[in-house]
Amino acid sequence: MTAASPGRLPRLIATDLDGTLLHDDKTVSDRTVAALAAAEEAGIEVIFVTGRPARWMDVVSEHVHGHGLAICGNGAAVVDLHRGNELVEVRALDRAAGLAIVRSLRLAAPGVSFAVERTDAFRFEPRYPRLHDQRGQPSEVAEAEKLLGAEAGTTPVLKLLAHHTTLDPDGFLALAREVAGGHGEFTRSSPSALLEISGRGVSKASTLARRCARRGIRREEVVAFGDMPNDLEMLGWAGTAYAMANAHPDVLAATPRHAASNDEDGVALVIEELLAGQA
Template identity: 35%
Template sequence: MEKPQLIASDVDGTLLSTLEEITPRTKSVIRRATEAGVPFVLVSGRPPRWIPPVARAAGLSGYAVCANGAILYDIALDEVVAVHGLLDPLLLHDVATALETALPGCRLAAERIGTCAVDPDVTNFAIEPDYHNPWGDGEGKTSPRAEVLGHPAVKLLVSMRGMSSDEMATAARSVLDGTVDITYSANFGLIEVAAHGVTKATGLAEVAERYGVAPARTIAFGDMPNDLEMLRWAGHGVAMANAHPALLDVADEVTGPNSEDGVAQVLERWF
């Protein structure tokens, strides 16, 4: 690949180390790239409110693609620039009914968004009782299922104890395939439901258009199934050595694991 004109990276399991930190080596190459005029975009399943700590550690102030492509967030302005594929309450209820057939006993949560990362007028994260978050259960307003599903959401999260995310996704697709998109960013019993056609690739394409950069001059890094479309879209898709097998199959290149600065190992060729 020629020197990239746009760099996109997933966050967890890719840019962050196993200690969930930006290492000095990775931060240094990000600084060199941005000083050379090449935008570095965070592309994550995370909501905007989880982006600022990572952006500060990496020295970034531009765009972040959040919620697997549903949200475009301006880090410096703390502003939600665009929202795509809102799931309306009617669709959310239909999805929940289908999921009870495929995953009886599953628990649901809804990710919502306002005009900024933490909008006081919006319940950003509504969860029903016994919903389990593999990243910790200290976040979210616990509400009855009707309330969780009663407002437009950028994504629906589904937890199921005792199953892997792989198993859950297979079961959910058997009843929902083609209606919504199903993916996951960790294999710990959690899947994410988004509007059909909304992916990290569509979010990154919007950023690339704003910068006037073609897919062929974009490099993207990822490690989990929610990164698949992004790696396919980019001119050079790079999977981490610790990536899910599905990414290893489609990547143009496999770099070192996130524990060994795999992103930096590639970017140091140019920066």
């Protein structure tokens, strides 16, 4: 990893939300709000890069200034927070690939249950735990094969989720990659055995790289923050990367620079140091 040049401000800050920018109670502290505003005032773009769907971005939408973009669904969607979460780019999961993943995981991990995140709705199987806020969403409950089938409509599939009640989270991730990794990108950001599955080549890192390329921003000019396995590729791509003190052990091991924990406003502390020329 190539660090940003000493004394030179980055052009872009990319930060995860849950476990990184947000406190554990899902709030943004006054210190963090001030740091984000100061970064943008200094000419640094700030972009949120999260596994959350666009409908869960209200908690931070008012804290993006400037260009106002956010990368959601682990890279599957780019939204404009200034335009009511309007979709700017979609990188969908092919339905045939999704069905192949479902078939493979049903055989390899009996008891698995699925949910499907589409651009217009979040739908789930009867056995899928109520892990998410479904307020205001269509209430269709059906088997994944139906939710991914032609009769489900034509709106793009952003993400397939797979949950298991008894498997170890990291073990479940390794198993899924082994049996179905050829059909999509597998990662996780939850403490439970919940896998997040995107289309081939779709990740926080790849979508961030695409956005930076369009704006003429080099990876060496990017500072990134994260805490979970779904952040690993982004942290490895960015010129300068910080793992939060509360991060998953794999993230801490792979990322030499560590920030204070999310509840200690670790992102804000680093931004303050960057602006003071100390990082």
